[in-house]
Amino acid sequence: MNVSRPPPAQPHFSSPAPSSQLSLPPSSTSSPSPPSSSSPAAPALPPPPSPVKISMQEHFAINVCPGPILPIPQISDFFPRFHDFPIAPPPPREKQVLRDKDKNGDQNGEKDREREQEKEENGGDRQELMDSDDDDTYLGTLEFSLLFDQENNCLHCTINKAKGLKAMDSNGLADPYVKLHLLPGASKANKLRTKTLKNTLNPIWNETLVYHGITAADMTTKTLRLCVCDMDRLGRNEFIGEVRVALKKLREGESKRYNMGLERIAQVCVSRGRILVSLCYLAEKKGLCVGIIRCAHLAAMDSNGYSDPFVKIVLQPDMGKKSKYKTSVKKKTLNPEFNEEFFYEVPHDQLAKKTLEISVWDYDLGMSNDFIGGVELGINAKGEKLRHWFECLKYMGKKVEYWHTLTQQGAPSSD
Template sequence: MSVSKPPQPHSHFAPGSSSHLALPASSSNSSLSPPSAAAPPSMPAPPSPVKISMQEHFAINVCPGPILPIPQISDFFPRFHDFPCSPPAPREKQPLRDKEKDGVKDGGEVDKERERDKDENGGDERDLMDSDDETYLGTLEFSLLFDQENNCLHCTILRAKGLKAMDSNGLADPYVKLHLLPGASKANKLRTKTLKNTLNPVWNETLVYHGITAADMTTKTLRLCVCDMDRLGRNEFIGEVRVALKKLKEGESKKYNMGLERIAQNKEGNNQTMEQGAPVVEEERGRILVSLCYITEKSSLAVGIIRCAHLAAMDSNGYSDPFVKIVLQPDMGKKSKYKTSVKKKTLNPEFNEEFLYEVPHDQLAKKTLEISVWDYDLGMSNDFIGGVELGINAKGQQLRHWFECLKYKGKKVEYWHTLTQQGAPSSD
């Protein structure tokens, strides 16, 4: 079909007449005819091919059709929760008279629907699904036991249930951190192992705080944080619970099953800055567990350095490299000075080392045992952390420990002592 259009003839019509263009016939001698020469209305005109220009061809059917909705990216991915796509319409408040009329009927139907939902969804699951996703973080199950005889607090982390998904696969890599408040964060920090790809982890792991006294149980609070381990980035906080230790009875194992809560990190940061700016309390320097035993057969005093707990951090990384020095005064030369090994990057070192002093029993009343804890620094002077003195001139717990050692020969007596800055040696 030709797409060319015959040229338009010059207008020979009168001004009052209409210029109507008739389509050509199928014959080869196609020409324009005036309106008067058209076929009569009774006889239909035979079909003829339409010849139009290229411009008119592209101008036909340019009006777009109905606008289709653009597909959303959420249409191509499954939803984690069966929430409605659009928020439910707000409930219309009925007048008081309507409520009074339909109160019995509507109330009974509502109660039946609630019972039916609880039976189908398993109790309170419907309430959890209706609540905000941020409010339900999971539950943590653990048990606590205070051993006053050994000054230990045993924390058994059992399991967690229904944790919030933190990774892109809908799971998490959870672990639990423990802190004793108030106090330095790293000095009393304990941590469980990390379990991979689970929202219902089972640890069954027992963590022990050493050097906990009955006085600490009345003032301390145990904080348990559940976090998500992330190798490529920063570990994420899931939730936490806090337990006041004053409610825990001595020798009684108490089991807890508590829901995790999200507490603003800014408040914790403000509390920590206030504690750091406050004057240092003597107990925050740390504690040391010492054993004394006078061996009659060897005429020697056995001094055991067992462990330290909650030491003050002396390095920039928040830890210390502690070791212990012991000196029996008055000075007896080289035989009166001993040092333990250095424990790297820890605030709760365990030494389990014992030293012997050959001294007659009748001279112990005139002796004083100086114990000091230091932070080892390579190429620099060591930093003094804290110390304690045991002897006849001491007071309180230190005097009681020394007196029992002299009284009960051959018996190993262990005591926890608080490190202080008083009587710090002038040099290492």
């Protein structure tokens, strides 16, 4: 008599076959297999849920694009003052979402955007200042008054206050002060300044500065320049804006009040004089001979209407003490004659890579010397300065003389 054996028990999980699909446990509707006779009785566990079958590609594609991709804010977006040119701040993230909704056909996007614009318009002075700042069209206003006292030959300049100045620091504020200049002229006696007020865009000075020795003839030819600047202890002070007033419009004994908008008229060329320089490369000595011949129409830096000028010359890149020379000092003159020559021992092939810096200074006994003007000759120069340098390199042994106009090049960084 043949006895049939029962079929072997099937395990819950079978080894998966190699395929691109995920293996899934059996359906909950299938009946559980009977427990083995050798194992002790155990409570029956509920079968695991059976997920829907998905491909491997679909598995990795889940949650990849949860929503619209927004730009990542950069650190420079929060500190636009660190740029050399004005940069508009990034748009708010809410606006970006609204634009995305409009692209997807949201009919209410236009109304929402108009509502956001109304909020911005009513956002207060800070938002208006930010907008004007980014456009670089509004620099602020300056309130001041002028009084000419002809009997005492004095000009009284009262600096009252400024409003809505352009923010110059990373904290959105500035450390403003006002500088006064009488033009034409670059004398120290013509320069006055107020105190510095910290962390404000609406400074109130109420400070009176007086020019002494101003005659009626000066009032017909002079112009008062008022510059608002930002004090920076870690670097060079920054220019915010300026205004100019022709003094011939001011009547004697009349105090006239002004409220003027600041303008960006920085780096206006003021006549500082000219200098005659000769260059000659001597092939037999393998060096450059620099001649400082004379200066003409220099700016007056002393209160007596004259200067005590001397000239410094430096061949860059710096070669130590051998690259720095200076002429003698000429007392009380605006048209000094030096007729002094200086020699630099430098190979001809290396001279093309160097720059000759020439600066004119006013000597002050016991005080720091005043910068009058300077000029740079070299391969990176332009116009007459480049032509002068090129002819010196081309015609060895020939002395080449050129007149050059003095500019702010070489000016010290301190204000």
